[in-house]
Amino acid sequence: MISYKDKLFKGITYVASLFVIVFLFGIIYSIFREGLPLFNVVSIKEFLTSTEWYPTHAEPEFGIYTLLLGSFYVTLGALLIAIPLGLGSAIFISEVASPKLREIAKPVIELLASIPSVVYGLFGMAFLAPLLREWLDLQTGLNIFSSSIILGMMVVPIIASMSEDAISTVPKSLREASFALGATKWETITRVVLPAAKSGIIGSVLLGFGRAIGETMVVLMVSGGSAQIPKSIFDSVRPMTSTIAAEMGETVIGDLHYQSLFAISIVLFIITFITNLITELVFLKRSSR
Amino acid sequence: MVKEQIKTENLNLWFGSNHVLKDVNLTIYEKKITAMIGPSGCGKSTLLRCFNRMNDLIDSTKIKGQVLLHDEDIYAPSAQVTQIRTRIGMVFQKPNPFPKSIYNNVAYGLAIQGKHSKHEISQRVEQSLKDAWLWDEVKDRLHESAFSLSGGQQQRLCIARALANNPEVLLLDEPTSALDPQSTAKIEELCVNLKNQVTILIVTHNIAQAGRISDYTAFMYLGELVEFGPSDQLFTVPKDSRTEAYLTGAFG
Numbered sequence: 014m015i016s017y018k019d020k021l022f023k024g025i026t027y028v029a030s031l032f033v034i035v036f037l038f039g040i041i042y043s044i045f046r047e048g049l050p051l052f053n054v055v056s057i058k059e060f061l062t063s064t065e066w067y068p069t070h071a072e073p074e075f076g077i078y079t080l081l082l083g084s085f086y087v088t089l090g091a092l093l094i095a096i097p098l099g100l101g102s103a104i105f106i107s108e109v110a111s112p113k114l115r116e117i118a119k120p121v122i123e124l125l126a127s128i129p130s131v132v133y134g135l136f137g138m139a140f141l142a143p144l145l146r147e148w149l150d151l152q153t154g155l156n157i158f159s160s161s162i163i164l165g166m167m168v169v170p171i172i173a174s175m176s177e178d179a180i181s182t183v184p185k186s187l188r189e190a191s192f193a194l195g196a197t198k199w200e201t202i203t204r205v206v207l208p209a210a211k212s213g214i215i216g217s218v219l220l221g222f223g224r225a226i227g228e229t230m231v232v233l234m235v236s237g238g239s240a241q242i243p244k245s246i247f248d249s250v251r252p253m254t255s256t257i258a259a260e261m262g263e264t265v266i267g268d269l270h271y272q273s274l275f276a277i278s279i280v281l282f283i284i285t286f287i288t289n290l291i292t293e294l295v296f297l298k299r300s301s302r
Numbered sequence: 303m304v305k306e307q308i309k310t311e312n313l314n315l316w317f318g319s320n321h322v323l324k325d326v327n328l329t330i331y332e333k334k335i336t337a338m339i340g341p342s343g344c345g346k347s348t349l350l351r352c353f354n355r356m357n358d359l360i361d362s363t364k365i366k367g368q369v370l371l372h373d374e375d376i377y378a379p380s381a382q383v384t385q386i387r388t389r390i391g392m393v394f395q396k397p398n399p400f401p402k403s404i405y406n407n408v409a410y411g412l413a414i415q416g417k418h419s420k421h422e423i424s425q426r427v428e429q430s431l432k433d434a435w436l437w438d439e440v441k442d443r444l445h446e447s448a449f450s451l452s453g454g455q456q457q458r459l460c461i462a463r464a465l466a467n468n469p470e471v472l473l474l475d476e477p478t479s480a481l482d483p484q485s486t487a488k489i490e491e492l493c494v495n496l497k498n499q500v501t502i503l504i505v506t507h508n509i510a511q512a513g514r515i516s517d518y519t520a521f522m523y524l525g526e527l528v529e530f531g532p533s534d535q536l537f538t539v540p541k542d543s544r545t546e547a548y549l550t551g552a553f554g
Contacts, residue, residue: 189398190398190460190463191400193356193391194391194411194467195388195467204413205400209400209401
């Protein structure tokens with residue numbers, strides 16, 4: 014009987030994981046199948062480097078350079094905000110806060126991660142953007158700056174939570190060794206604790222990067238949506254993700270516009286795939302030490 | 303004539319409501335090895351950690367009485383704890399090298415002080431590694447990770463790291479309890495050799511080790527300093543019946 018149940022259990026878990034893998038490959042297969050034919054018409058080089066994105070014109074142009082830039086700038090901005098805030102909170106929670114405060118602070122920061130992205134988007138659109146426009150006297154509050162702030166707040170809990178885990182697993186004995194050599198708390202944190210937690214911190218930043226570059230709803234609502242090369246952080250942009258979400262409804266299945274949106278998703282897929290690969294390698298290195 | 307290095311006066315310590323050290327009056331002599339022995343939980347490690355104020359790191363600690371380094375009260379409000387810890391170095395039970403290179407482990411104490419030139423630091427690193435009898439084993443791989451060393455080598459690296467600050471006193475908290483007999487013997491020899499340059503205080507569970515290397519021995523029991531004296535006397539003719547019982551293995 015036991016061996017029969019054992020087999021059944023094995024079978025169920027096997028099928029479950031097989032299903033997930035099939036699903037993943039199904040997604041990869043379909044985006045490549047739908048997206049690759051575009052390159053029979055547009056060269057990969059032109060696709061990536063041309064600044065002309067006019068997919069619905071009579072003579073359509075499919076250059077995603079401005080969309081790439083848009084994604085890149087909002088992601089960079091988000092990380093510039095989220096890394097100091099996230100890492101700062103992580104250090105505070107694990108090294109400075111009293112045990113009581115720690116018990117409260119960590120779940121509160123992690124709560125940020127549970128807010129749906131559309132709610133972030135609404136907040137950015139309805140409150141942050143008008144506020145920024147008024148304060149800074151801008152044409153529009155929907156721009157790189159406001160998207161970066163909102164995206165940054167979404168990435169903070171990822172960086173804070175994972176970095177905190179990494180920092181608090183640094184053994185107490187290393188801190189003691191540092192103190193016993195005459196180091197202050199600050200010196201101990203910057204010279205011993207953070208370097209020892211380095212791989213976990215880098216991993217959290219890479220994961221945050223993946224979260225930011227793949228996020229769609231927030232940038233769709235807050236980035237302004239104009240496919241241009243931004244001249245300042247207060248210009249609107251049109252990241253890749255929001256381009257796909259905004260334009261998919263206008264396409265005809267199988268036409269060039271349709272194919273080009275899939276081609277963008279290939280680019281997104283490759284970027285996140287490489288990021289994940291690097292993250293895995295960073296963690297693998299840590300666990301094998 | 304032996305000079306006094308550290309002296310405690312009516313030292314009492316509590317962790318919360320737990321009275322761990324009771325009226326300890328102990329004198330440590332300069333350039334000698336003093337061993338602190340006693341059963342588990344007797345307070346010997348806690349006493350050792352009073353001398354470089356490591357107990358400060360535990361929030362519930364309360365201390366009364368004085369610890370004098372020469373004539374300076376290290377618990378005085380004006381005392382700088384980081385400076386005290388450079389003057390009184392410490393080596394822990396388990397080797398705890400930093401995840402850095404061998405060189406950077408030893409250079410750490412000097413590097414954080416920020417007042418030494420590169421040249422000075424590299425000279426101190428070399429000297430400290432020589433003093434800890436590690437130089438010949440690592441001189442060709444100073445920039446390899448400290449984790450590439452064996453356990454015994456790592457512990458000598460920790461000794462070198464403490465010596466680099468040029469401390470007056472070296473506190474050793476059961477430094478060989480995690481090591482094999484050969485590495486233990488090497489560190490014992492090293493301690494005897496080092497007492498020309500630094501006062502050594504060693505906490506040990508190993509009575510034979512205390513007998514082999516120490517000049518003075520302090521026996522502690524239930525937070526009290528029961529007996530203190532030259533090791534040859536304390537081991538052969540203990541004055542207190544509790545000391546005798548412990549030495550003969552009646553408890554421990």
